[in-house]
Amino acid sequence: MVDLKLRAAPLIASALLGGCTLLDDGKRQFPTAEEAIAASFKTTDSAWRQRLVQDETQRLCSKAHDRPDKATAERIEKMNLAMKIAYPQSGTLVGDWKRGEVLAQSGYGLRVGDTAPNRPTGGNCYACHRLQARELSYGTLGPSLLGYGKMRGNSEAVVKYTYDKIWNAQAFSACSSMPRFGHNGILTPAQIADLVALLVDPASPVNQ
Numbered sequence: 001m002v003d004l005k006l007r008a009a010p011l012i013a014s015a016l017l018g019g020c021t022l023l024d025d026g027k028r029q030f031p032t033a034e035e036a037i038a039a040s041f042k043t044t045d046s047a048w049r050q051r052l053v054q055d056e057t058q059r060l061c062s063k064a065h066d067r068p069d070k071a072t073a074e075r076i077e078k079m080n081l082a083m084k085i086a087y088p089q090s091g092t093l094v095g096d097w098k099r100g101e102v103l104a105q106s107g108y109g110l111r112v113g114d115t116a117p118n119r120p121t122g123g124n125c126y127a128c129h130r131l132q133a134r135e136l137s138y139g140t141l142g143p144s145l146l147g148y149g150k151m152r153g154n155s156e157a158v159v160k161y162t163y164d165k166i167w168n169a170q171a172f173s174a175c176s177s178m179p180r181f182g183h184n185g186i187l188t189p190a191q192i193a194d195l196v197a198l199l200v201d202p203a204s205p206v207n208q
């Protein structure tokens with residue numbers, strides 16, 4: 001075991017130093033971590049490369065190590081609240097909870113190596129939330145959403161908040177680790193409506 005660690009040590013050290021190789025004149029090859037990451041990112045797909053560019057929200061959150069002071073948090077939430085939200089063409093924000101459950105379970109999409117372009121991107125909600133009692137495998141980075149609709153009801157205000165929250169979590173909680181699913185084009189409006197249904201529909205397993 002010790003031997004293994006010792007052998008791995010130079011590898012780890014060189015991997016860590018990889019991003020800050022010193023040039024002959026003693027200057028760093030990549031002055032910032034962002035530049036090192038961009039240089040090691042081989043794809044030329046512009047949509048992927050664009051994902052390396054931080055927007056103002058991410059920049060402010062990185063600067064604050066995701067712990068913004070009150071004024072910065074308010075600025076971030078206000079900025080995100082003012083951003084455009086698209087609603088489903090169906091006109092209803094509550095879709096089909098059964099489709100929502102499939103989405104909540106699926107972590108497919110937006111990963112290097114995904115091979116089925118027509119397979120819908122998932123929401124991966126269980127990675128961070130408990131949603132139904134029967135599911136034993138869930139993450140705890142986010143609060144439990146078990147009984148969400150049972151506790152809050154499904155009034156227009158609750159439904160709209162839930163939709164808008166999934167669309168852009170940072171409009172309500174600056175520097176949240178929850179992805180901005182609609183804002184960043186991860187999920188479509190119709191998919192988000194299905195997730196709203198999963199949370200608020202009395203028949204959904206979330207509310208049993």
Ligand code: HEC
Pocket residue numbers: 104123124125126127128129141142143162165166169170172173176177178179181195
């Ligand atoms: C990477 C972790 C992560 C993922 C994935 C994630 N969330 Fe969250 N979520 C959080 C965290 C952390 C919070 C609490 C902070 C906040 O409100 O943003 C939260 C909060 C929420 C809230 C607000 C709860 C309240 O009390 O008002 C809702 C609703 C929600 N998430 C739904 C979802 C749904 C639906 C999905 C899947 C599409 C999802 N989340 C995926 C981390 C995550």
